[in-house]
Amino acid sequence: MTQLTHFNQSGEAHMVDVGEKAITQRTAVTEGFIQMQAETLDLITTGQHKKGDVLGIARIAGIMASKKTAELIPLCHPLPITHVEINLTPDIDNHRVHCQTIVKTNGQTGVEMEALNATQIALLTIYDMCKAVDRGMVIQSVQLIQKEGGKSGHWQR
Numbered sequence: 001m002t003q004l005t006h007f008n009q010s011g012e013a014h015m016v017d018v019g020e021k022a023i024t025q026r027t028a029v030t031e032g033f034i035q036m037q038a039e040t041l042d043l044i045t046t047g048q049h050k051k052g053d054v055l056g057i058a059r060i061a062g063i064m065a066s067k068k069t070a071e072l073i074p075l076c077h078p079l080p081i082t083h084v085e086i087n088l089t090p091d092i093d094n095h096r097v098h099c100q101t102i103v104k105t106n107g108q109t110g111v112e113m114e115a116l117n118a119t120q121i122a123l124l125t126i127y128d129m130c131k132a133v134d135r136g137m138v139i140q141s142v143q144l145i146q147k148e149g150g151k152s153g154h155w156q157r
Helices: 038-046 054-067 112-130
Strands: 024-035 081-091 096-107 138-148
Touching (some): 024 112, 038 054, 038 081, 038 096, 038 112, 054 081, 054 112, 096 112
Antiparallel strands (some): 024 096, 024 138
16 A cells, blocks of 8 residues: 555654565556536537536646645655556446546555545546536545555455
């Protein structure tokens, strides 16, 4: 895990020492959805939304968020991210956008938090850009799908 909470002898939380861990290639894949009215999704997919390219802006916001994770989550290690890919796919039948994020690094701890943060912020950006036309949107099922690398190896949901 990117972040583990440990307590020192006086009961204070501190960052886990990952200095002795091997540097390995690490990957995390996360996903989530934002549910919306059919009309809202139509504005997004046809490029008719007055704020512009909703999915393009959300993708950039998610990439930026992945790089700022350690600034936002206490005890999370800053990592040299080597790759971020955010796929935002409209699901017309279910009136939602699916977000899948892939984050990679060569490091001593995993990138699950960076991928989860990127997914959340990409979906929040869609909400922010579309809230004027659809305040009832719901962000749902943000979760880790798989991770690779490190001592624990490969994990898949």
